[in-house]
Amino acid sequence: MGKKLHLTAGQKHILKSSFEFSLLSEEEVVSIASGLEVIADLSDGHLVEFLQIANLLYRSGDPLIDDALYDFSFLEELKRRHPDHSFLHSVEPEAALESKTVELPVRMLSTEKAYDFETMARWAKRIAKVSMELGIQFSSLLFRATPKLDGYAAYDDGQKLYTRGDGRRGTDITRAFDRGLKVASGGERGLGAGEVVVCKSYFENHLAAHFDNSRNFQASLIKEKELEPPAAKAIELGQAMFYPFSLLPSWEGRWQEVEQQFETIVNSLWEQVDFDIDGIVFEITNSDIKNEMGATRHHHRWQIAYKRNTETAEVRVLKVLAQTSRSGRVNPVAEIEPTRLSGALIRRATAHHYGMVQEKGIGPGALIRLSRSGEVIPKIEQVLEGVVAELPESCPSCGASLTWESDYLQCGNVLDCxxxxxxxxxxxxxxxxxxxxxxxxxxxxxxxxxxxxxxxxxxxxxxxxxxxxxxxxxxxxxxxxxxxxxxEPIEDWRFLAAFGVHRMGMGNCEKLLSVYPLEQLFGLDEEQIIEVKGFSEKIAQEILSGLCIIREEFDKLYSLGFNLIITAVEAGNEPGGLMVLAGKLVVFTGTMRQGNRNEMKKQAKTLGAKVGSSITGKTDILVCGEKVGAAKLKKAEELGIEVMNESDYIRMITV
Ligand SMILES: [Zn+2]
The missing domain is CATH 1.10.150.20 (5' to 3' exonuclease, C-terminal subdomain)
Incomplete structure (x- = not known):
């Protein structure tokens, strides 16, 4: 409390030379980075500016927040709000160096990321689909896996070395070679894309005292200002180098093997090199499939990086705070010595429940091991040295006495807490x-x-x-x-999920409403709920008692007239929308206010429409979002196409 938040001197310097703050102050940036602001509360402008800053600092070797936090929380939030936002489709730029940019010999793209095997499997499925279309047997295809070096991305065309820049234009950093930088494994010049890296063991033994982290050091190798002696020495000894991707150690095999030995392949590549690695890149080797799959503006579709999102640290607990959740559960949150975990400063960790606090002895002075896997607040993974834990006797919010429900302490004061x-x-x-x-x-x-x-x-x-x-x-x-x-139009299942009934998260609400329309919900009995796929007797009972509690509040809010998008009821109970769109060719254009054109297309298809990408004589309906050019509207009119705006369209299909 009362401690002034600030950026490090290095971060300030980077921002000063290459970023113009327009909405956020330095204090706000740090406050967001430290998790003091609720991400969902940030305005669009603040969110995007924060992403720009975090991205720039990361690229410059002085990260503000952890990679996974950036991906899972901030980037996800922007994706959720505006799936078509331009920030999501631009390559994350390397930090602007002070020199002028030049056009790159080839486009350099980012890599799509996967944090779990399911995402990898979906990627493989897309490849399987393309191979089927091309008449190539999927099971015969070869996949190549290489470590993803966490260095400074660059391109060597044999004459010059370039930074990746924005993917199209980069900066000439040939001076790195002039300073004696060598190509890894005795390789030649001109091998294309790669990374400027430093050996991990050498960094830890000889450079860690001079540089905060290895990215910071890598960035220093290519800066215009003169090299510091430890950096010059690392180059001279061949411990810092340019590593072209084509020379990386690799694994090759078929998808079936990837599926069966995924962990083994990932682990062995991870341990094979003495560099910082932030993932394993998998790609398909067949050039016909590569060509067919192509690239988005952001990444090649035939390539994906598998990233592990756990890092651990050992740290002492300062104290344990009790926090009462909306369900009345009192959750223990450990305040810890501020610790950097994969780049981000961590001050708090969750201790699961008070059962664990008591059993393992989590309290002031306890030594714990933390892991962080994408969550904003990391988890306590293991208690290395326990103490005698203190348990709260009453609810920290309302003072009511607490009761144990299995491992959880519970405040029963539902109405007044x-x-x-x-x-x-x-x-x-x-x-x-x-x-x-x-x-x-x-x-x-x-x-x-x-x-x-x-x-x-x-x-x-x-x-x-x-x-x-x-x-x-x-x-x-x-x-x-x-x-x-x-x-604003909002899905009926989202509206229902907002009431926070136990067992009625967004997924379950959507399932429920794809079988029973919202108006029937409060009349359902246990049998009817069990009929929904995935709902057990226990879940049905919990849902029924939850619905009973929210009913009055639900009716009040529902009667305010939210603009609900009704979930199409699967087979049998067909809503009116089906008939309106059946067999029609619909084209969507412009920026949709509800923000998700792809979802709208999908929905139209489920309602029996065909969806086109541009208007022709065959188009029946043109649905216009914002910023649609006059020429397009004129053309639609000439072709006799029915033109409607987004809200008219939604009204039409939800009648
Ligand atoms: Zn309470």
Whole structure:
């Protein structure tokens, strides 16, 4: 508390020379990076600017947040809000060097990433599909796997060495070779793409005292300013080098072997080289398939990088805080000595439940091993030295006494516990996902003003907000946001999931509503719920008792008239939309307000429409988002195509 947040001197320097802050302050950047802000509460502009900054610092060798955190939390959030956002389709640029950029001899793309085998399997499926179309037997295809070096990406055309830049234009860094940098394994010049890297053991023994991390060192090798003596020595000794991808150790085999020995292949490649590695790249070797699959603007479709997302650290616990969740469970959160884990500064770790805290002795002074696998708050993996743990006697939020439910401590004060109420409200807006401004601090103010239900929040007026300390402009915005969340189209299963009933997450709600329409939900009995695939008797019972609790609040909110996109009921119960679109050729164009054109296309297909990519004489309906050119509209008119905007279209298919 009260500690001033700031960037490191190195980070400041990088940003100063190559970034212009437009929305965020330095303090805000650090606060977001430290997990003090709820990502869902960030505005689009703030989110994108933060991504730009995090990406730039990462590329410059002085990362602000962990790679997995960047991918899973921030990038995912942007993907969820705006799947077509230009940031997602541009190659992450290397840090701008001070020199001018030049055109690269070839395009250099990023690599698509997979964090689990399921994603790898989906990728292989796409290859199988293409091979079938080309009449090539999938089982005969060869896959190549190589370590993904975590260095500084560059391209050597034999004359010059270039940075990757934005993938099209990079910077001439031939000076690295002029300074004596060699090609790995005695290789020749001109072998194309690769990475400037340093041997891991050498870095740890000789350079770690001079540089924060190896990326930082790699970046220093190619900077214009004169080399520092330890860097010059590393080059001279051949411990820092340019490693062309074509010279990397590799594994080759068929998909069946990849499937059967995945871990073994990954582990052996990972251990084969003495460099920092941040993944294993798998690619298909058949050139016909490569050509057919091609590339997006961002990556080659015939290649994917498998990344492990766990790193561990040993650290002491400072204290254990109790936090009451929206379900009344009291969760232990350990405050730890600030620790860097794969680049990000970690201050907190979750201890699963108080059963574990008690059994393993997690308390001030305990030594724990942490792992981090994509979550914002890492998990305590193992307790190396336990202490005598202290357990809370009462709810930290409302003071009610706690009861054990298996391994969990539970606050039973469902109706009046402030933490349960505010967390449930927060959950509602977070799942709804179409409203800004209702983060924890706003909700706290609203709760302190005496409001305990989401339905009551929708009845608030500007003067209510002002009375609770919101500025007039902000109050106006809060009311406008509430109105917007009513009018923006939203899937009915998302709306239902927002109520936070146990066992009714978004996935289950979608399953449920693809069998029974929302209006029938509260009339369902246990038998009917069990009929839904994947729902057991126990789940059905929990859902029924949960529905009973939310019913009154649900009715109040439902009657406000949210603009719900109705889930198509599978077979049998056909909604009106089916008939409207059946057999029609539909084209979608422009930026959709609900933001997801691909989802709209998919939905149209499930409603029996054919979806085209551009308008022709055969097109029946043109659905226009924002920013559609006048020429296109004129052409549609000439061709006699029915033109409608996004909301008319949605209204039509959800009638
Ligand atoms: Zn409580």
């Amino acid at each position: 402030p933490a349960q109420i505010t967390n449930s409200i927060e959950h509602f807006f977070k799942v709804l996902g179409n409203i800004d401004g209702f983060g924890p601090s706003s909700i706290k103010k609203i709760y302190d003003g005496g409001v305990e239900r989401v339905s009551s929040i929708y009845a608030l007026r500007e003067e209510d907000f002002v009375a609770w300390g919101f500025g007039p402009k902000q109050a106006e915005n809060m009311v406008a946001q509430l109105q917007r969340s009513l009018s």
